Amino acid sequence: MTSAPPDPADPAPEPATTGGAGRAVPRPPYALTVVVPTLNERDNVRALHAALAAALDGESWEVVFVDDDSADGTPGEVAALAAEAGNVRLLRRIGRRGLSTAFIEGALSSTAPVIACIDADLQHDERLLPAMLAAIRNGEAEVAIGSRYAAGGGEEGLVGGRKDVSRYGTRLANWLVGSHVTDPLSGFFAIERGAFEDSVRRLSGIGFKILVDILASAPRPLKIVELPYTFRPRHAGASKFDSLVGAEYLQLLIDKALRGAVPARFVLFCVVGGSGLLLHLGVLWAIHGWLDFAVAQAVATLVAMTSNFFLNNFLTYADRRLKGWRVLWGLGSFYAICSVGAVANVGVASFLYRSEDAFWGLAGLAGALVGAVWNFAVSSIVTWRK
Numbered sequence: 001m002t003s004a005p006p007d008p009a010d011p012a013p014e015p016a017t018t019g020g021a022g023r024a025v026p027r028p029p030y031a032l033t034v035v036v037p038t039l040n041e042r043d044n045v046r047a048l049h050a051a052l053a054a055a056l057d058g059e060s061w062e063v064v065f066v067d068d069d070s071a072d073g074t075p076g077e078v079a080a081l082a083a084e085a086g087n088v089r090l091l092r093r094i095g096r097r098g099l100s101t102a103f104i105e106g107a108l109s110s111t112a113p114v115i116a117c118i119d120a121d122l123q124h125d126e127r128l129l130p131a132m133l134a135a136i137r138n139g140e141a142e143v144a145i146g147s148r149y150a151a152g153g154g155e156e157g158l159v160g161g162r163k164d165v166s167r168y169g170t171r172l173a174n175w176l177v178g179s180h181v182t183d184p185l186s187g188f189f190a191i192e193r194g195a196f197e198d199s200v201r202r203l204s205g206i207g208f209k210i211l212v213d214i215l216a217s218a219p220r221p222l223k224i225v226e227l228p229y230t231f232r233p234r235h236a237g238a239s240k241f242d243s244l245v246g247a248e249y250l251q252l253l254i255d256k257a258l259r260g261a262v263p264a265r266f267v268l269f270c271v272v273g274g275s276g277l278l279l280h281l282g283v284l285w286a287i288h289g290w291l292d293f294a295v296a297q298a299v300a301t302l303v304a305m306t307s308n309f310f311l312n313n314f315l316t317y318a319d320r321r322l323k324g325w326r327v328l329w330g331l332g333s334f335y336a337i338c339s340v341g342a343v344a345n346v347g348v349a350s351f352l353y354r355s356e357d358a359f360w361g362l363a364g365l366a367g368a369l370v371g372a373v374w375n376f377a378v379s380s381i382v383t384w385r386k
């Protein structure tokens with residue numbers, strides 16, 4: 001290489017106006033990258049870009065739409081917009097889902113010193129962005145959060161039961177991750193790049209709640225400011241909030257609370273198994289006076305296994321939930337797997353009890369653990385295979 005490193009005292013090169021003969025058109029060094037996760041948001045793309053442009057007038061900013069293979073033509077709409085506006089990028093993911101990982105990957109695709117996250121549907125008040133940017137620039141904050149619950153904020157756009165879910169989830173988040181922010185579930189925030197980079201390798205990336213993930217993953221307490229805003233009704237399209245989002249939030253909290261030591265899915269599987277045990281004993285208690293004990297035990301086992309299957313299908317494997325006819329196949333395979341697990345359980349426990357002269361409780365526990373691991377491992381690749 002013969003070229004000398006650029007002298008920092010040199011004036012910046014003149015921006016080229018055409019892309020002729022091997023000369024790239026330089027893009028400005030953006031001060032802010034706005035990451036917008038999208039799933040079927042076609043009719044919000046242009047409206048959001050216009051709103052951002054109005055709010056960030058005079059600022060150097062870009063927007064990255066991170067789309068998970070929307071079926072409604074969202075990527076095409078973003079591409080058309082990108083052909084008109086210079087500050088629009090599109091990041092497409094196929095065979096992947098998730099708001100959190102969409103934000104992470106959008107942020108990783110940018111080099112701007114500040115990264116913001118905002119929903120595509122105009123529920124978040126983009127007019128807060130300049131104040132967020134200012135708070136981070138002047139060192140007042142590393143994370144600036146748009147809050148529905150700080151004094152002056154509001155949640156008009158949250159319908160019915162969503163309000164309670166949100167308040168309850170907020171309390172749970174603060175309690176578990178030890179944060180003290182009014183709206184940790186907010187999907188609207190800006191973060192300084194260094195703070196993001198410090199926690200990015202620790203992020204769980206599960207589900208919808210990327211801010212909780214970031215706050216819980218930061219290696220040191222972050223400087224936070226919260227800016228109140230009123231959550232607006234959705235502009236176009238439909239919300240993606242459903243029971244899957246709730247289940248994934250639970251998994252995220254478990255993952256953060258245990259610092260990833262045990263997979264959150266296995267924890268849920270064991271919790272469900274524990275509930276099955278209680279149910280089993282309850283059923284046995286209720287019917288053992290009426291039926292032959294072996295029959296009563298068999299009935300209780302079947303009830304517990306069935307309940308375990310449906311709870312796991314709803315909670316533990318919410319993202320691979322079986323529906324329609326596949327529920328029957330799933331239930332059948334789950335019965336079969338758990339039966340083998342029970343045989344392994346009894347085998348291991350008896351072996352330990354006899355040959356190692358182990359304490360009965362320890363032998364029983366070891367057997368139960370072997371059975372649980374077997375049930376979990378095999379059902380995850382057979383019953384709830386990807």
Ligand code: GDD
Pocket residue numbers: 036037038039040041066067068097098099102118119120121123185186187188208209238239240241
């Ligand atoms: N790429 C991608 N992948 N985007 C997604 C996915 C996904 O799997 N799921 C949802 N999104 C996008 C939506 O297209 C939308 O732009 C944004 O994420 C939020 O989805 P909504 O369906 O509008 O969520 P909400 O209104 O129920 O809740 C939102 O607002 C809350 C309040 O700030 C979320 O952002 C919550 O995290 C937030 O707490």
Ligand code: MN
Pocket residue numbers: 119121123234239
């Ligand atoms: Mn929304």
